[in-house]
Each structure stands twice: as structure tokens, then as C-alpha cells.
Amino acid sequence: MFFNPLATILTGVTKTIDRYHLLKPGDCIGVAVSGGIDSVALLDILANLRERLSITLMVLHLNHGIRGEEAARDERFVQDLSTRYDLPYVGSRADVPAYKKENSLSPQEAAREVRYRFFAEAIQTHALDRVAIGQTADDQAETVLMRFIRGGGTRGLKGIPPVRGAYIRPLIEIWRVELARYAEYQGLSFVQDSSNSDEHYLRNRVRRRLLPALAEYNPSIKEHLVRLAQVLGEDDAYLEGLAQKVAADLVTVQKDGIVISIPALLALPHALQARVLQRAFAQVCPGGALEFSHLQGIRELIREGGGTRWTALPKGYTATRSYEYLTVGAGGAPVSKKERRERETELVIPGRTQLAGMGVEIEATIAHGGTAPHADPHAAYLDYEQVVLPLRCRAFRPGDSFIPLGMHDLKKLQDFFTDLKIPRAERGRIPLVTSGTDICWVAGLRIDERCKVTAGTTQVLRLTMIKRP
Structure with missing residues (x-):
């Protein structure tokens, strides 16, 4: 034939x-x-x-x-x-x-x-x-x-x-x-x-x-x-249609951003909650999208109740809870020292990321393996294929631990700081870069053993801490 x-x-x-x-x-x-x-x-x-x-x-x-x-x-x-x-x-x-x-x-x-x-x-x-x-x-x-x-x-x-x-x-x-x-x-x-x-x-x-x-x-x-892809596309189209209908009843557009009724949002199934939040973020940040971690952060925020709190979203946007309303928009609300400690910033790779409240930026670049890292206390060289994206940066939290380069066992970060005689007042100002749930770099001090560059490394992620004037 x-x-x-x-x-x-x-x-x-x-x-x-x-x-x-x-x-x-x-x-x-x-x-x-x-x-x-x-x-x-x-x-x-x-x-x-x-x-x-x-x-x-x-x-x-x-x-x-x-x-x-x-x-x-x-x-x-x-x-x-x-x-x-x-x-x-x-x-x-x-x-x-x-x-x-x-x-x-x-x-x-x-x-x-x-x-x-x-x-x-x-x-x-x-x-x-x-x-x-x-x-x-x-x-x-x-x-x-x-x-x-x-x-x-x-x-x-x-x-x-x-x-x-x-x-x-x-x-x-x-x-x-x-x-x-x-x-x-x-x-x-x-x-x-x-x-x-x-x-x-x-x-x-x-x-x-x-x-x-x-x-x-x-x-x-x-x-x-x-x-x-076809099956999920059909399911998503159906759920998007439902989300569009319910959003009309619980979402309003105001000067500060998209305002959502928290009780009405909590009454929805998780699948619709996620789509309502994605639609709200896309309205204030065209082309932007929330990752699973951002959605989880918002859900934790709105379930806690109480006064005003907020969580960071991509590209400098925030979700701010004020009693029974959630506002998705630019900028953030005043936060306590505890909240500042809990704040996480997603790193732009490659690119520069400002770390609010720490007075520094983290610059990320990617290069092919085979180059010897330079001795620079403000730079970290990591095996790009060993880290879990997205990388995030935050401050020290009680209970933090990592495997310092050259060691084989976990060490409490508090003990690590004590060994280096880092004053308690300074510990909260040291940026910690996280890979998934693990710390991969205590900025300016030590990387994690599990992320080090080896002879088999094909791509090197270079992170540089730059103090802002």
C-alpha cells in the first residue's frame, strides 16, 4: 500500500x-x-x-x-x-x-x-x-x-x-x-x-x-x-471554569491589589482555592504564577486567624491577611521580628536577588564544571544538579542544622556559630540559602558537604553575597 x-x-x-x-x-x-x-x-x-x-x-x-x-x-x-x-x-x-x-x-x-x-x-x-x-x-x-x-x-x-x-x-x-x-x-x-x-x-x-x-x-x-497532558488539560479547563464563576463572588479589585474574602475562600475545595489564588496573582502580575510552596504559604496564613500578617510571593509581591480579608498585591505590611525571621526570599537563577532586612544581595550565575573555585569567603560554588530548585534565602531558625563542608554528620547551626564565635546578635543577619528543606550555604561561612563541586560536576552554581551600600 x-x-x-x-x-x-x-x-x-x-x-x-x-x-x-x-x-x-x-x-x-x-x-x-x-x-x-x-x-x-x-x-x-x-x-x-x-x-x-x-x-x-x-x-x-x-x-x-x-x-x-x-x-x-x-x-x-x-x-x-x-x-x-x-x-x-x-x-x-x-x-x-x-x-x-x-x-x-x-x-x-x-x-x-x-x-x-x-x-x-x-x-x-x-x-x-x-x-x-x-x-x-x-x-x-x-x-x-x-x-x-x-x-x-x-x-x-x-x-x-x-x-x-x-x-x-x-x-x-x-x-x-x-x-x-x-x-x-x-x-x-x-x-x-x-x-x-x-x-x-x-x-x-x-x-x-x-x-x-x-x-x-x-x-x-x-x-x-x-x-x-490532554487529560489534565481537560480537567484543568473544567476547574478553571468553576474558579471563574466562584471568583466573581469572593474577589474584588482595589487600589492595593486583589482582595479575597477568607471565609469564602476557605469554604472552597483545595483545587478551587488554588485556582482562585492563581487568578488573583495573574491579575496583579501578568504572566506570573504561584508555585506549590506559595499556595501552601497562603493557606497556612489564612488558617491562622488573628490580625495582620503576610507572606512573600514571586517577583516582590505579597499576600497580606488582615482579619477576614486577603490582599494579593505589591509590597508588604509591617511585620514582627518573629515574622521577619520566618520570611523566605526565592533566589533568581541566574540573576540578582535583594534580601529585605539583611542589607545584601545574592548574585547567582551558572557555569560549566571543570573550573576551580576561587577562594572568596563571600562566594559559594555548588553542584547545580545536587540542589533542589527553587533555592530560597532566610534567616537562622532554632533547630537549624547542616553538614558543614568537610564533615560527614549533621551539625546544629547554633553549635556551628558558637564554634566560630559568632555573636548571638549577628546570627539572625547571616543569610541561609536553602535547597528544599536543607541548608546548602551559610552565606559567607560554609557550604553543605552534599552540594560541593566534585570531579563529576557538569554545572556549577556560583552564589555571591554582595553588600548593598
């Missing part, structure tokens, strides 16, 4: 478009084309479907300013590609390394923010109805596994949505091997991105090492991960 990749792929993509209502007749679609096989195949597929779907196309390409001549080569390739398809071309150049430094972001976060800013400008300038992105079922499986590794909940494990706002993913149900057959059948040319083989990036390690290893236990592991 003759197998026709063209007919198979066009039928599959059309079903995805119809199933998720990705576009409608008359839409102008910007196609994000990097020059790689996925985006080139996406462009060719939509070009083959444009008459049937009654859509118009425009090619979008961003040179991130990361890979030098290779990026310039990709840019020229995509320009030529748009000419061959007789399609309008919209291109731009960005300095992602500079943006990363200015905003204390990881390379991936910086590239993503710059890329979506470019897409948003293209939508506005060229009256685009949608931007099509070439993410595949393989990307979906990799994303679900990556989020699981990082401790994501059901919201994260639902994976990449087929449509989010103006952004659509027509290939999200197509496997990469199917696209490769399609590209060969169509005689498509494309460029290779050298960074796709750089195992410094987690996604590449998941793709090249972890998934093949898991496939030895279950050859259908990728299909199961995609199915998990």
Missing part, C-alpha cells in the same frame, strides 16, 4: 485546527519560522492548506543575536524561503544576551520574552489574527517531563496548549518523525541549529538522554506523556 505523507499530514493538521478552533476563514496568520525542520514544515503545510482554509500567510523571523554567523545564516535562509513561497516577510533583530543581563533572566527566559514581544508587535503592526508556532507532539512530551522533573503541578503537567490567545500550534498532535517523512517527501530544505545538541540545556538532555532511557521501560512513553 502506497503511503502518502502529504495527504496524511495535511489531514492530521486539518483535524487539529478543527478540533481546537485554531483559526477561521479570512484570518491572516503570521507563521513563526526559525529555519529548522519543524517551522519550515509548518510553513509548507499551511501554504498547502491556505486555499482550503481561506487564510493568508506572513512569515515571521527573529534573529536573537545569540549564535553569530549561524543566526545570520538562518535569517538569510528564511528571507529566501518567504520569497520562494511568495509571502510577505517580517523580520527583526534583538540582543537577547543584553536583555538577559538587564532583566536578570535565564537565557531561555530572555529569548522567550523577546520572541513573544516580537510576535506581539507583529500582530499589532500587521493586523495578524494568529501567530502559528511549530511545536510538535514531541515538544509536548518533553515539556510535560521537564515540568514533572521541576516539580510542576497539574497546571504545569497539562503541557503546551494548542491555542493560547493569538498563538496557535497546528503541529501539536504531529510527531517529529512524521514531519521528517513529510519534509523528505516534499523535498524541503532547512537549517540545523547547533544549540539543539548542546546538553547544557535541560530540554536537550531530556530529548537526547532521558526519553530514550525511559523508552527502554516503555516504548510508548512519549505517547503516554502526551495523553497525560
Whole structure:
């Protein structure tokens, strides 16, 4: 029997478009084309479907300013590609390394923010109805596994949505091997991105090492991960609908932030509580999300009762409880010495984090292993793969202990301070960096033995304590 990749792929993509209502007749679609096989195949597929779907196309390409001549080569390739398809071309150049430094972001976060800013400008300038992105079922499986590794909940494990706002993913149900057959059948040319083989990036390690290893236990592991994302996505959509309805009765928008009735919030099941809180945070911090630890902190806060208390949220925001109301917004309320001791600050990695009340900042950078740490009492060198993210910073608490570098057993931090003759008045001002429930660095004094850099270390996390003027 003759197998026709063209007919198979066009039928599959059309079903995805119809199933998720990705576009409608008359839409102008910007196609994000990097020059790689996925985006080139996406462009060719939509070009083959444009008459049937009654859509118009425009090619979008961003040179991130990361890979030098290779990026310039990709840019020229995509320009030529748009000419061959007789399609309008919209291109731009960005300095992602500079943006990363200015905003204390990881390379991936910086590239993503710059890329979506470019897409948003293209939508506005060229009256685009949608931007099509070439993410595949393989990307979906990799994303679900990556989020699981990082401790994501059901919201994260639902994976990449087929449509989010103006952004659509027509290939999200197509496997990469199917696209490769399609590209060969169509005689498509494309460029290779050298960074796709750089195992410094987690996604590449998941793709090249972890998934093949898991496939030895279950050859259908990728299909199961995609199915998990679909099931959780359906459940999440239902719960989001319920959360939207109940939020209307217990949430009000005020000058200081989003105010929530605590008795009404406590009356909800945990799943709806979490979604109401996520929606509130997203309103004050667009694009932001609360992790499990933040949700737990808020729940503990509102169950305690009493007067005014607060807990820290990402990006400098707080949740403040005042009797029967919870306010999610910027800034914090006055706190007692006890509360100040209990406060935790999540570290930005890579980047700088200010530690309120301690007069210092922690700067985090990541480097490849193999470099000898410099003797600097204000810096710590940790094995990045041995720490549990996110790292947090807090002050000394009674009962704290760790395994000082060079030792094998736990030592109470109080005894450690006594041995070093640290005055009691100074102990509460020493930042403690925590990895999960363990202390990994007593800033300026000692790291934990379990996090030390070894000959087998592949990535080194350097933490530097900087005193603010």
C-alpha cells in the first residue's frame, strides 16, 4: 500500500485546527519560522492548506543575536524561503544576551520574552489574527517531563496548549518523525541549529538522554506523556471554569491589589482555592504564577486567624491577611521580628536577588564544571544538579542544622556559630540559602558537604553575597 505523507499530514493538521478552533476563514496568520525542520514544515503545510482554509500567510523571523554567523545564516535562509513561497516577510533583530543581563533572566527566559514581544508587535503592526508556532507532539512530551522533573503541578503537567490567545500550534498532535517523512517527501530544505545538541540545556538532555532511557521501560512513553497532558488539560479547563464563576463572588479589585474574602475562600475545595489564588496573582502580575510552596504559604496564613500578617510571593509581591480579608498585591505590611525571621526570599537563577532586612544581595550565575573555585569567603560554588530548585534565602531558625563542608554528620547551626564565635546578635543577619528543606550555604561561612563541586560536576552554581551600600 502506497503511503502518502502529504495527504496524511495535511489531514492530521486539518483535524487539529478543527478540533481546537485554531483559526477561521479570512484570518491572516503570521507563521513563526526559525529555519529548522519543524517551522519550515509548518510553513509548507499551511501554504498547502491556505486555499482550503481561506487564510493568508506572513512569515515571521527573529534573529536573537545569540549564535553569530549561524543566526545570520538562518535569517538569510528564511528571507529566501518567504520569497520562494511568495509571502510577505517580517523580520527583526534583538540582543537577547543584553536583555538577559538587564532583566536578570535565564537565557531561555530572555529569548522567550523577546520572541513573544516580537510576535506581539507583529500582530499589532500587521493586523495578524494568529501567530502559528511549530511545536510538535514531541515538544509536548518533553515539556510535560521537564515540568514533572521541576516539580510542576497539574497546571504545569497539562503541557503546551494548542491555542493560547493569538498563538496557535497546528503541529501539536504531529510527531517529529512524521514531519521528517513529510519534509523528505516534499523535498524541503532547512537549517540545523547547533544549540539543539548542546546538553547544557535541560530540554536537550531530556530529548537526547532521558526519553530514550525511559523508552527502554516503555516504548510508548512519549505517547503516554502526551495523553497525560490532554487529560489534565481537560480537567484543568473544567476547574478553571468553576474558579471563574466562584471568583466573581469572593474577589474584588482595589487600589492595593486583589482582595479575597477568607471565609469564602476557605469554604472552597483545595483545587478551587488554588485556582482562585492563581487568578488573583495573574491579575496583579501578568504572566506570573504561584508555585506549590506559595499556595501552601497562603493557606497556612489564612488558617491562622488573628490580625495582620503576610507572606512573600514571586517577583516582590505579597499576600497580606488582615482579619477576614486577603490582599494579593505589591509590597508588604509591617511585620514582627518573629515574622521577619520566618520570611523566605526565592533566589533568581541566574540573576540578582535583594534580601529585605539583611542589607545584601545574592548574585547567582551558572557555569560549566571543570573550573576551580576561587577562594572568596563571600562566594559559594555548588553542584547545580545536587540542589533542589527553587533555592530560597532566610534567616537562622532554632533547630537549624547542616553538614558543614568537610564533615560527614549533621551539625546544629547554633553549635556551628558558637564554634566560630559568632555573636548571638549577628546570627539572625547571616543569610541561609536553602535547597528544599536543607541548608546548602551559610552565606559567607560554609557550604553543605552534599552540594560541593566534585570531579563529576557538569554545572556549577556560583552564589555571591554582595553588600548593598
